[in-house]
Amino acid sequence: MFEARKITDILQNSPFTRSVEIFPPRNGKPPSLILDKIERLSKMNLDFVSITKGAGGSHRGGTVPIGFMIGDRYGLNPLVHFRARDLSKRDVENHLVDHFYFGIKNILAVMGDPIAGMPDQPPDPETHHRFASDLVHQIRDMNRGRYMRLHNDPPDTVRDGVAADFCIGVASYPEREDMSLEYTIMEQKREAGADFGITQMCFDATTYGRYVDTLKDRGVDIPVIPGVRPVTRLAHVDAAERIFGATVPPELKRKLEGKDEQSAREVCLDFTVSLCREMRAQGAPGVHLFILNDVDIAGDVLRDI
Numbered sequence: 001m002f003e004a005r006k007i008t009d010i011l012q013n014s015p016f017t018r019s020v021e022i023f024p025p026r027n028g029k030p031p032s033l034i035l036d037k038i039e040r041l042s043k044m045n046l047d048f049v050s051i052t053k054g055a056g057g058s059h060r061g062g063t064v065p066i067g068f069m070i071g072d073r074y075g076l077n078p079l080v081h082f083r084a085r086d087l088s089k090r091d092v093e094n095h096l097v098d099h100f101y102f103g104i105k106n107i108l109a110v111m112g113d114p115i116a117g118m119p120d121q122p123p124d125p126e127t128h129h130r131f132a133s134d135l136v137h138q139i140r141d142m143n144r145g146r147y148m149r150l151h152n153d154p155p156d157t158v159r160d161g162v163a164a165d166f167c168i169g170v171a172s173y174p175e176r177e178d179m180s181l182e183y184t185i186m187e188q189k190r191e192a193g194a195d196f197g198i199t200q201m202c203f204d205a206t207t208y209g210r211y212v213d214t215l216k217d218r219g220v221d222i223p224v225i226p227g228v229r230p231v232t233r234l235a236h237v238d239a240a241e242r243i244f245g246a247t248v249p250p251e252l253k254r255k256l257e258g259k260d261e262q263s264a265r266e267v268c269l270d271f272t273v274s275l276c277r278e279m280r281a282q283g284a285p286g287v288h289l290f291i292l293n294d295v296d297i298a299g300d301v302l303r304d305i
Contacts, residue, residue: 017287110135174199194222196222230301
């Protein structure tokens with residue numbers, strides 16, 4: 001029977017980890033769409049695979065069973081994204097118990113983006129979390145065997161129970177518009193109990209290195225894995241800048257101008273492989289590839305880093 005390893009243990013015992021992020025099919029689509037891809041990924045010597053909840057609060061169920069199958073069926077270490085924006089604190093606990101029963105060790109704790117077209121109203125802090133650090137704190141409480149009171153329990157009490165054993169990851173942003181705020185948020189996440197971080201997509205190793213150095217100077221001593229988006233054409237570059245606010249080197253954009261599909265892919269592949277190697281030279285503990293379910297590009301990058 002497969003038993004997942006904590007990502008912190010993997011990082012401690014590996015000089016440089018290699019991992020990818022995938023997302024579930026939209027509701028109504030067959031699970032084979034992603035399971036066939038996971039089977040191919042299982043042959044690529046990956047350290048872990050993360051499964052998202054779908055961007056922007058989109059309708060994608062299946063994250064927990066896919067996370068379970070990543071390990072049980074394919075022998076890979078799963079990292080399961082946990083989105084709290086739409087959940088009450090009690091819902092959070094119930095869902096986390098499901099994760100615990102499925103033997104899921106690694107959680108990426110995020111608030112998540114607002115659902116497209118819905119107002120971004122601040123939740124009631126009495127019933128909902130406002131910040132990712134609050135979610136991290138609740139997960140850490142469960143790791144300590146501390147659960148929410150029942151409705152008939154006295155106020156401000158907790159119930160003792162079996163201690164969960166989650167390894168808690170958080171998202172980090174080397175290019176947030178307000179970097180002073182970013183460093184404060186990461187301090188809060190670390191204090192709440194975060195064990196490791198994964199960055200938003202980053203296209204510059206120096207930016208990543210400077211970011212991690214500043215975190216360490218401020219006492220945020222958790223490992224932070226750089227997130228890398230293996231683009232394959234100019235449209236991907238435009239989306240990275242427009243949607244995610246990433247800064248793409250002008251040299252890459254210049255090299256892609258006027259290229260046909262195959263030539264553009266080769267230019268991007270060379271760039272991504274070089275970037276991953278530069279990240280390692282900057283002291284990165286590994287790289288996490290946002291492959292958007294493109295298994296072919298995952299194989300090409302992983303083969304050369």
